[in-house]
Amino acid sequence: MSAVTEKSKQCYTNLTVEYPGGLLNFNKKTYIMGILNITPDSFSDGGKYYSLKNAVERGLEMADEGADLIDVGGESSRPSSQPVTAEEEMRRVIPVIEALAGKLAIPISIDTYKASVAQRAIEAGARMINDISALRFDPAMGMIVAKSKVPVVLMHMRGQPATMQENVVYYSLISEITQFLKERIEVAEQVGISPHRIVIDPGIGFGKSVIEGNLEIIKQLSFLTSLKKPILIGPSRKTFIGIIQGENKGERDEGTAILAAIAINNGAHMIRVHDVKRMKKVVKIMDTLKMIN
Numbered sequence: 001m002s003a004v005t006e007k008s009k010q011c012y013t014n015l016t017v018e019y020p021g022g023l024l025n026f027n028k029k030t031y032i033m034g035i036l037n038i039t040p041d042s043f044s045d046g047g048k049y050y051s052l053k054n055a056v057e058r059g060l061e062m063a064d065e066g067a068d069l070i071d072v073g074g075e076s077s078r079p080s081s082q083p084v085t086a087e088e089e090m091r092r093v094i095p096v097i098e099a100l101a102g103k104l105a106i107p108i109s110i111d112t113y114k115a116s117v118a119q120r121a122i123e124a125g126a127r128m129i130n131d132i133s134a135l136r137f138d139p140a141m142g143m144i145v146a147k148s149k150v151p152v153v154l155m156h157m158r159g160q161p162a163t164m165q166e167n168v169v170y171y172s173l174i175s176e177i178t179q180f181l182k183e184r185i186e187v188a189e190q191v192g193i194s195p196h197r198i199v200i201d202p203g204i205g206f207g208k209s210v211i212e213g214n215l216e217i218i219k220q221l222s223f224l225t226s227l228k229k230p231i232l233i234g235p236s237r238k239t240f241i242g243i244i245q246g247e248n249k250g251e252r253d254e255g256t257a258i259l260a261a262i263a264i265n266n267g268a269h270m271i272r273v274h275d276v277k278r279m280k281k282v283v284k285i286m287d288t289l290k291m292i293n
Contacts, residue, residue: 015230015269017151018196019107019127024068024151024270026230030283031270033069033109034062035236038092039076055096056103063104066280069128070104071272072096072121073111077132077161077206086116093117094124101125109153115140122148132157132206134184135191146192153199153232154184158207168209174220177202181227199270200224201232205239214240218259221266234272235259257282265289 015026024031036059040050049055059070074092075084089112097108101124109128110121115138118129127150134154135142145152156177158164170176181200188198202217202224214235224231235241241255253275260271260279264286273279 015228016196017199017230018149018194019151020149021127022107024230026269029287030264030268031068032066032276032279032283033071033232033270033272034059034065034067034276035272035274036062036070036072036096037076038072038074038096050092052095052099056099059096059100059108060103062276063106065276067106067276068270069107069109070100071109071111071130072100072126073130074117075112077111079161079165079205082162083160086114089114089117090120094120097121097124097126113137113141115144118144119148122150126150129153131155132161132203134181135188136184142188142191142193145188145197149194149197151197151199152188152193153201154181154188155201155206155232156180156203161206164207168207168213170213173208173213173216174223177217178223178227181224181229185227185229198229199232200227200229201234204233204235211240211243214238218263218266221263221268225267230269231267232270232272233260233263233268235263236273236275253278261286 017024036049036055038049038055049058062070072093074089093110097110100108107127108125109130110118110126111130112118113131113133118141129145129150130153131141132155158167185198189195204214204217208214221231236256237252241252245255256273257278261282271279271283
Protein backbone atom coordinates (compact mmCIF):
# COMPACT_ATOMS: atom_id res chain seq x y z
CA MET A 1 0.00 0.00 0.00
CA SER A 2 1.33 3.46 -0.85
CA ALA A 3 2.20 6.01 1.82
CA VAL A 4 -0.57 8.29 0.51
CA THR A 5 -3.17 5.52 0.84
CA GLU A 6 -2.02 4.54 4.34
CA LYS A 7 -2.21 8.14 5.55
CA SER A 8 -5.62 8.61 3.94
CA LYS A 9 -7.07 5.47 5.48
CA GLN A 10 -5.81 6.57 8.91
CA CYS A 11 -7.63 9.88 8.45
CA TYR A 12 -10.84 8.00 7.68
CA THR A 13 -10.90 5.80 10.79
CA ASN A 14 -14.23 5.75 12.67
CA LEU A 15 -15.26 9.33 12.03
CA THR A 16 -18.97 10.04 11.93
CA VAL A 17 -21.09 13.05 12.89
CA GLU A 18 -24.66 12.73 14.05
CA TYR A 19 -27.29 15.32 13.18
CA PRO A 20 -31.05 15.26 13.82
CA GLY A 21 -32.41 12.75 11.32
CA GLY A 22 -29.14 11.56 9.86
CA LEU A 23 -25.45 10.75 9.97
CA LEU A 24 -22.38 12.06 8.15
CA ASN A 25 -20.07 9.08 7.60
CA PHE A 26 -16.55 10.30 6.86
CA ASN A 27 -15.25 6.75 6.65
CA LYS A 28 -16.72 6.49 3.16
CA LYS A 29 -16.33 9.85 1.42
CA THR A 30 -15.25 13.45 1.55
CA TYR A 31 -18.23 15.75 2.05
CA ILE A 32 -18.90 18.93 0.10
CA MET A 33 -20.42 21.91 1.91
CA GLY A 34 -21.89 24.42 -0.53
CA ILE A 35 -21.58 28.10 0.44
CA LEU A 36 -24.75 30.19 0.27
CA ASN A 37 -24.10 33.80 1.33
CA ILE A 38 -27.20 35.92 1.92
CA THR A 39 -25.20 39.11 2.21
CA PRO A 40 -24.54 42.25 0.16
CA ASP A 41 -20.81 42.31 0.96
CA SER A 42 -19.23 38.85 1.03
CA PHE A 43 -15.78 38.78 -0.56
CA SER A 44 -16.68 36.42 -3.43
CA ASP A 45 -20.36 36.57 -4.26
CA GLY A 46 -21.72 39.43 -2.16
CA GLY A 47 -25.19 40.42 -3.30
CA LYS A 48 -25.58 37.66 -5.89
CA TYR A 49 -27.97 35.64 -3.74
CA TYR A 50 -29.28 38.44 -1.55
CA SER A 51 -32.88 37.97 -2.71
CA LEU A 52 -34.94 35.06 -1.38
CA LYS A 53 -35.67 33.77 -4.88
CA ASN A 54 -32.04 33.75 -5.99
CA ALA A 55 -30.84 32.22 -2.73
CA VAL A 56 -33.32 29.36 -2.82
CA GLU A 57 -32.60 28.67 -6.47
CA ARG A 58 -28.88 28.55 -5.78
CA GLY A 59 -29.34 26.23 -2.79
CA LEU A 60 -31.37 23.81 -4.89
CA GLU A 61 -28.83 24.08 -7.71
CA MET A 62 -25.94 23.20 -5.40
CA ALA A 63 -27.84 20.17 -4.14
CA ASP A 64 -28.35 19.04 -7.73
CA GLU A 65 -24.65 19.57 -8.40
CA GLY A 66 -23.72 17.19 -5.59
CA ALA A 67 -23.45 19.21 -2.38
CA ASP A 68 -23.77 17.13 0.79
CA LEU A 69 -24.67 20.16 2.93
CA ILE A 70 -25.68 23.75 2.31
CA ASP A 71 -24.09 26.38 4.59
CA VAL A 72 -26.29 29.47 4.83
CA GLY A 73 -24.75 32.69 6.14
CA GLY A 74 -26.20 36.15 6.70
CA GLU A 75 -23.13 38.07 7.90
CA SER A 76 -19.89 38.56 6.02
CA SER A 77 -16.76 37.42 7.84
CA ARG A 78 -14.23 38.76 5.36
CA PRO A 79 -11.30 40.74 6.82
CA SER A 80 -12.37 44.16 8.17
CA SER A 81 -16.07 43.32 7.80
CA GLN A 82 -18.47 44.84 10.31
CA PRO A 83 -21.03 42.80 12.28
CA VAL A 84 -24.78 43.00 11.72
CA THR A 85 -27.49 42.70 14.34
CA ALA A 86 -29.05 39.35 15.14
CA GLU A 87 -32.38 40.71 13.88
CA GLU A 88 -30.91 41.65 10.50
CA GLU A 89 -29.08 38.34 10.23
CA MET A 90 -32.30 36.43 10.92
CA ARG A 91 -34.19 38.55 8.39
CA ARG A 92 -31.71 37.45 5.76
CA VAL A 93 -31.31 33.75 6.52
CA ILE A 94 -34.49 32.38 8.15
CA PRO A 95 -36.77 32.63 5.07
CA VAL A 96 -34.08 30.91 2.99
CA ILE A 97 -33.62 28.08 5.49
CA GLU A 98 -37.38 27.59 5.81
CA ALA A 99 -37.78 27.41 2.03
CA LEU A 100 -34.85 25.04 1.50
CA ALA A 101 -35.64 22.78 4.45
CA GLY A 102 -38.94 21.86 2.84
CA LYS A 103 -37.29 20.95 -0.46
CA LEU A 104 -33.89 19.44 0.34
CA ALA A 105 -32.99 15.97 1.52
CA ILE A 106 -29.49 17.10 2.55
CA PRO A 107 -28.86 18.98 5.82
CA ILE A 108 -28.63 22.77 6.06
CA SER A 109 -25.95 24.44 8.17
CA ILE A 110 -26.23 27.94 9.59
CA ASP A 111 -23.03 29.99 9.56
CA THR A 112 -23.38 32.14 12.68
CA TYR A 113 -21.79 32.85 16.05
CA LYS A 114 -24.98 34.28 17.58
CA ALA A 115 -27.03 31.93 19.77
CA SER A 116 -30.35 33.61 18.98
CA VAL A 117 -29.76 33.25 15.25
CA ALA A 118 -28.72 29.63 15.71
CA GLN A 119 -31.86 28.87 17.71
CA ARG A 120 -34.19 30.36 15.09
CA ALA A 121 -32.28 28.64 12.30
CA ILE A 122 -32.66 25.28 13.99
CA GLU A 123 -36.38 25.90 14.42
CA ALA A 124 -36.53 26.77 10.71
CA GLY A 125 -34.82 23.53 9.71
CA ALA A 126 -31.03 23.93 10.09
CA ARG A 127 -29.24 20.79 11.25
CA MET A 128 -25.71 22.10 11.90
CA ILE A 129 -24.04 25.20 13.36
CA ASN A 130 -20.90 26.59 11.73
CA ASP A 131 -19.43 28.92 14.37
CA ILE A 132 -16.33 30.89 13.34
CA SER A 133 -15.79 31.83 16.99
CA ALA A 134 -15.71 28.22 18.24
CA LEU A 135 -18.36 29.07 20.90
CA ARG A 136 -16.38 32.10 22.19
CA PHE A 137 -18.41 35.12 21.07
CA ASP A 138 -21.80 34.18 22.55
CA PRO A 139 -21.86 32.36 25.93
CA ALA A 140 -25.27 30.87 25.14
CA MET A 141 -24.20 29.16 21.91
CA GLY A 142 -22.81 26.03 23.55
CA MET A 143 -26.04 25.35 25.42
CA ILE A 144 -28.11 25.89 22.27
CA VAL A 145 -26.00 23.35 20.38
CA ALA A 146 -26.07 20.83 23.22
CA LYS A 147 -29.82 21.13 23.81
CA SER A 148 -30.69 20.93 20.11
CA LYS A 149 -28.38 17.94 19.52
CA VAL A 150 -27.03 19.45 16.32
CA PRO A 151 -23.36 19.22 15.32
CA VAL A 152 -21.09 22.25 15.48
CA VAL A 153 -18.05 23.37 13.51
CA LEU A 154 -15.39 24.88 15.77
CA MET A 155 -13.06 27.20 13.84
CA HIS A 156 -9.73 28.74 14.78
CA MET A 157 -9.52 32.52 14.55
CA ARG A 158 -7.68 35.27 16.39
CA GLY A 159 -9.74 38.32 17.30
CA GLN A 160 -12.85 39.10 15.27
CA PRO A 161 -13.33 39.49 11.51
CA ALA A 162 -12.81 43.26 11.78
CA THR A 163 -9.46 42.82 13.56
CA MET A 164 -8.23 39.31 12.78
CA GLN A 165 -5.56 40.40 10.27
CA GLU A 166 -3.89 42.77 12.72
CA ASN A 167 -1.92 40.01 14.45
CA VAL A 168 -0.89 37.13 12.19
CA VAL A 169 2.49 36.29 13.74
CA TYR A 170 2.70 32.87 15.40
CA TYR A 171 5.53 31.13 17.22
CA SER A 172 4.28 27.83 15.78
CA LEU A 173 1.14 28.17 13.66
CA ILE A 174 0.08 24.53 13.47
CA SER A 175 0.85 23.85 17.13
CA GLU A 176 -1.14 26.89 18.22
CA ILE A 177 -4.10 25.98 16.02
CA THR A 178 -4.04 22.41 17.32
CA GLN A 179 -3.92 23.54 20.96
CA PHE A 180 -6.67 26.10 20.43
CA LEU A 181 -8.99 23.52 18.84
CA LYS A 182 -8.17 20.95 21.52
CA GLU A 183 -9.23 23.46 24.19
CA ARG A 184 -12.42 24.40 22.32
CA ILE A 185 -13.34 20.72 21.92
CA GLU A 186 -12.97 20.32 25.68
CA VAL A 187 -15.18 23.36 26.30
CA ALA A 188 -17.82 22.05 23.89
CA GLU A 189 -17.91 18.65 25.57
CA GLN A 190 -18.04 20.22 29.02
CA VAL A 191 -21.27 22.08 28.14
CA GLY A 192 -22.85 18.84 26.95
CA ILE A 193 -22.10 18.68 23.22
CA SER A 194 -21.58 15.08 22.15
CA PRO A 195 -18.06 14.16 20.95
CA HIS A 196 -19.81 12.75 17.86
CA ARG A 197 -21.23 16.16 16.98
CA ILE A 198 -18.00 18.17 16.69
CA VAL A 199 -16.16 19.18 13.50
CA ILE A 200 -12.97 21.27 13.48
CA ASP A 201 -11.78 23.94 11.05
CA PRO A 202 -8.26 25.51 11.10
CA GLY A 203 -9.64 28.76 9.69
CA ILE A 204 -8.07 29.38 6.30
CA GLY A 205 -7.98 33.16 5.79
CA PHE A 206 -8.95 33.96 9.39
CA GLY A 207 -6.06 35.66 11.19
CA LYS A 208 -3.31 34.00 9.15
CA SER A 209 -0.51 35.54 7.10
CA VAL A 210 -2.00 35.91 3.64
CA ILE A 211 0.16 33.44 1.74
CA GLU A 212 2.59 31.59 4.02
CA GLY A 213 0.18 30.92 6.89
CA ASN A 214 -2.69 29.70 4.75
CA LEU A 215 -0.47 27.45 2.67
CA GLU A 216 1.20 26.05 5.77
CA ILE A 217 -2.19 24.97 7.12
CA ILE A 218 -2.98 23.03 3.96
CA LYS A 219 0.50 21.55 3.76
CA GLN A 220 0.56 20.49 7.44
CA LEU A 221 -3.13 19.63 7.81
CA SER A 222 -2.45 16.02 8.79
CA PHE A 223 -1.29 17.22 12.22
CA LEU A 224 -4.91 18.03 13.09
CA THR A 225 -5.91 14.37 12.69
CA SER A 226 -4.44 13.87 16.18
CA LEU A 227 -7.59 15.54 17.54
CA LYS A 228 -9.69 12.67 16.11
CA LYS A 229 -12.42 14.94 14.78
CA PRO A 230 -13.59 15.47 11.19
CA ILE A 231 -11.68 18.33 9.58
CA LEU A 232 -13.43 21.01 7.53
CA ILE A 233 -11.32 23.18 5.24
CA GLY A 234 -12.50 26.31 3.45
CA PRO A 235 -10.00 27.59 0.85
CA SER A 236 -12.67 28.62 -1.66
CA ARG A 237 -11.76 31.71 -3.73
CA LYS A 238 -9.67 33.17 -0.92
CA THR A 239 -7.54 36.25 -1.53
CA PHE A 240 -4.22 34.41 -1.33
CA ILE A 241 -5.17 32.28 -4.34
CA GLY A 242 -5.64 35.38 -6.45
CA ILE A 243 -2.34 36.84 -5.21
CA ILE A 244 -0.43 33.67 -6.11
CA GLN A 245 -2.10 33.36 -9.50
CA GLY A 246 -2.09 37.07 -10.25
CA GLU A 247 -5.81 36.89 -11.01
CA ASN A 248 -8.96 38.47 -9.64
CA LYS A 249 -11.62 36.82 -7.50
CA GLY A 250 -13.58 35.59 -10.51
CA GLU A 251 -10.68 33.36 -11.58
CA ARG A 252 -9.85 31.47 -8.41
CA ASP A 253 -11.77 28.22 -8.85
CA GLU A 254 -8.87 26.30 -10.41
CA GLY A 255 -6.60 27.31 -7.53
CA THR A 256 -9.34 26.35 -5.08
CA ALA A 257 -9.63 22.92 -6.69
CA ILE A 258 -5.87 22.30 -6.46
CA LEU A 259 -5.70 23.31 -2.80
CA ALA A 260 -8.79 21.25 -1.98
CA ALA A 261 -7.23 18.16 -3.54
CA ILE A 262 -4.04 18.66 -1.49
CA ALA A 263 -6.11 19.22 1.67
CA ILE A 264 -8.12 16.04 1.08
CA ASN A 265 -4.90 14.09 0.59
CA ASN A 266 -3.58 15.56 3.85
CA GLY A 267 -6.62 14.69 5.95
CA ALA A 268 -9.57 17.00 5.20
CA HIS A 269 -12.96 15.32 5.52
CA MET A 270 -15.18 18.17 4.34
CA ILE A 271 -14.57 20.95 1.82
CA ARG A 272 -16.51 24.23 2.03
CA VAL A 273 -16.76 25.70 -1.48
CA HIS A 274 -18.66 28.01 -3.83
CA ASP A 275 -18.23 25.93 -7.00
CA VAL A 276 -19.88 22.64 -6.04
CA LYS A 277 -20.03 21.25 -9.57
CA ARG A 278 -16.28 21.52 -10.12
CA MET A 279 -15.46 20.34 -6.61
CA LYS A 280 -17.59 17.22 -7.01
CA LYS A 281 -15.20 16.05 -9.72
CA VAL A 282 -12.16 16.76 -7.56
CA VAL A 283 -13.61 14.90 -4.59
CA LYS A 284 -14.57 11.89 -6.69
CA ILE A 285 -11.03 11.52 -8.00
CA MET A 286 -9.43 11.99 -4.57
CA ASP A 287 -11.78 9.57 -2.84
CA THR A 288 -11.17 6.96 -5.56
CA LEU A 289 -7.42 7.43 -5.16
CA LYS A 290 -7.69 6.85 -1.43
CA MET A 291 -9.44 3.52 -1.89
CA ILE A 292 -6.82 2.03 -4.22
CA ASN A 293 -4.79 -0.69 -2.48
